[in-house]
Amino acid sequence: MHPHPTELLFRKSSYSQPTGNCVEVADLPNSAAVRDTQNRGHGHLLFSATEWRAALSTVRRR
DSSP states (O other), X not given: OOOOXXXXXXXXXXXXXTTSOOEEEXXXXXXXXXXEGGGGGGOOEEEEHHHHHXXXXXXXXX
C-alpha cells in the first residue's frame, strides 16, 4: 500500500537548478516519489529503489 500524497515528505532534489525548474523527491523505505514543483497538483511518479538508483547513477555521470 502506498502512502497518500499528503503524507509524503517532499524535498527539493539536489540535482535541480536554482532557476525554479526543479523536481521534488520523497524518500520511502523501498521507493522514491518524484513530482514537478510547478505542477504539484498533477501528482507524482513512484520509482522502486532499483529504478531510482539507476536514474540517479545516470544523472551523476553527466
